[in-house]
Each structure stands twice: as structure tokens, then as C-alpha cells.
Amino acid sequence: MSGGSAPSLLGFRVGPVRAALPLALVREIIERPVVVRVPGALPHVGGVILRQGVAVPVYDLGRFAPLWQGRPDDTAGAPEERRHLIVCDWGDSLVAILAGGVDLLQAGDAGPADDAGPSESLRREFVGGMMRHGDSIVALLDPVRLFASLGVPAAPGGDAGEGDGEEDPARR
Amino acid sequence: MAGRFAAGGAGGRGTRMSLTGLDLWTSFWRGSMKLLMVSVGQGRYAVSADAVARILDPELEPELRRAVQEGQAAVEGQPVRIVDLHRLAGETRTGTGVFLLVRLGSARTLLPVDQAEAIREVAPSAIAPLPPFIFAGEKRLFRGVFDDGERARLLLDEEALR
Numbered sequence: 482m483s484g485g486s487a488p489s490l491l492g493f494r495v496g497p498v499r500a501a502l503p504l505a506l507v508r509e510i511i512e513r514p515v516v517v518r519v520p521g522a523l524p525h526v527g528g529v530i531l532r533q534g535v536a537v538p539v540y541d542l543g544r545f546a547p548l549w550q551g552r553p554d555d556t557a558g559a560p561e562e563r564r565h566l567i568v569c570d571w572g573d574s575l576v577a578i579l580a581g582g583v584d585l586l587q588a589g590d591a592g593p594a595d596d597a598g599p600s601e602s603l604r605r606e607f608v609g610g611m612m613r614h615g616d617s618i619v620a621l622l623d624p625v626r627l628f629a630s631l632g633v634p635a636a637p638g639g640d641a642g643e644g645d646g647e648e649d650p651a652r653r
Numbered sequence: 654m655a656g657r658f659a660a661g662g663a664g665g666r667g668t669r670m671s672l673t674g675l676d677l678w679t680s681f682w683r684g685s686m687k688l689l690m691v692s693v694g695q696g697r698y699a700v701s702a703d704a705v706a707r708i709l710d711p712e713l714e715p716e717l718r719r720a721v722q723e724g725q726a727a728v729e730g731q732p733v734r735i736v737d738l739h740r741l742a743g744e745t746r747t748g749t750g751v752f753l754l755v756r757l758g759s760a761r762t763l764l765p766v767d768q769a770e771a772i773r774e775v776a777p778s779a780i781a782p783l784p785p786f787i788f789a790g791e792k793r794l795f796r797g798v799f800d801d802g803e804r805a806r807l808l809l810d811e812e813a814l815r
Contacts, residue, residue: 515804515805517805517806517807518695518742519783519807520696520738520742520743520794520795521741521789521794522787522788523787523788526787529784529787529805530805531781531799531800531805534779534781535781536784536798538784538786574784632786632787633786634786
């Protein structure tokens, strides 16, 4: 982390891209989580994890085709590079993102996307801005656009329940 | 109360399996679910033991193994759909395993599994619902996930097997 003001962003690597999300969204970071694959789930859903009795969906952004300019497989990165889970609060839901190279960042250097040049790989509509961090350019992801595109229904102020799952999986 | 999954057999004659001690009313009163734990490839799953009508052994009914490719088999002269979790998980089926005949109302489905491991009672409150938005369609194969003490295990939705 750089010195100066308190960090407000969580930076991470997804495929060839350095990206960041607001730190306020992040509930926890888990290293090398055990993710349960769910056959029949969307291709960009890596599975689920159980956290305190809640099934948290795990998203593999490298496989989320709408996020990328090219084929998602070209930008997915090796599994070893995505050994962290960033668990985010989104409305009343929890959402986890597979990532690597997690780091705290300050937003002070952030500028408009055009100032730092467009990302070669990410679709522009998902990028709220660009900032320089050391030698790398970090894309500030737009969480509203990202989570909505992933299909997560719970936006801040939304009315979805936690996990928005079936009310009673045991069907009592 | 514990239901019992029994397996046994004589050399060259396959394996005979049975589910015994299923007491729906006791489960109801205790507020627990009786689940049959199964493994399929890398996955660990559970299915309501009450929904499992029979466990079929492909050693005794070899046509079942061939029928997996076709997605349908004949059981007692009636066509029954096969749901192949190996294929859905992107895995290649290996080994023999057994076939669960899952019944829901008049609908029957065959579920090939590598191993039927045990029957256990699980409190419904221990099962976390899966977010519906992780599935592409409305029909989803699983309705929840729970920790079986060793790892998380997905609970199959018999409704989706119809």
C-alpha cells in the first residue's frame, strides 16, 4: 500500500488486468478458499462457498465474457494466480470474486479513463475510471454495472434478501 | 434414528443394496431431513433418502451403463430419464458406481453416482439456500448446500429431476 491517506480501494489482478473495487464493499478476503462447484450454474460462476451459514456465489471474472473485449479464455489467467476470494457486500447479498494480487490502494491518483488510456482488455462500460499505481494502470470497476451484469439482484436499496435464495431449501 | 444403507454381494454376482429404517414420521417430528450422501467425480452431493425408490447395480443390470449415453433407460419396462452429473460437471465418468432411482410423484429419474456413502439426518436449518441467480434457467439441479462435517455438500432438488 502507498503512504498518505487511508486506502479506499481494493486492487486485484484478474487475467492480465489490474482492477479495483471500493474498499467499502469488501467484507473479507479469503486465501485459497474451498469452492464448491455447482453443475448447471452459469459458466462464470466458479461455485459457492459457505460463510456463516450463507451460500456465497463465487464469480470468476475471467470467464465473464461481457467484461472483456476479446475471448474471456484469453484473459482468464492461471488458477494459481486467482487464489484469493474477495467477498463483497452488495445490498443484502454477499458476492465473492476470484482474484490474485490483492492490494490496498488510495483513490487519490484516480482520474478519468481517458487520462490514463483505455484498458486493452476490459469493456469500457464496466470501467468507472483509471488510476496509476506504481508502474501499472488500475481499472476502477463500476460495481453497479458489474454486479448487475453478473445477475446479482441486490443493489443498494434493493429489496432482495440475503443470498436471495430459496426461502427454505428443506421445504418445511 | 438412523436409516441404514446396506451393501453386500457374492463374487461375480454384483452387489445388492438396500435402504432400510426409513421412518418419515420420525424425521418429521424431529424436524430433520434424512439424506443419502453420494459422490460423483469430484463432487459430493446429497439427495433426500425418501425420494430414492431403489438403488440399481449396473453389474446386475448392465444395460444401464450403456443407457447413460442415450440419457434414458428402461426400468420395469418404462422409459426413465437419466441425469448425468458427471457430464454436467464437465467430468468423464469412470468406474462402475450405482444408479439411484429417484421418484417424485409419478415421475422417476435415474441418477448415476460413483458411490452411495451413507444416510444421515441433517437439520433443515443447516442447509443454506443457493442463490437462484447463479443458474441460467429457472430449473436448477440443486437447492442448497451444507457442511457435512468434512466439506460442503450440495443438496439435489428432486423437483428438477422430474
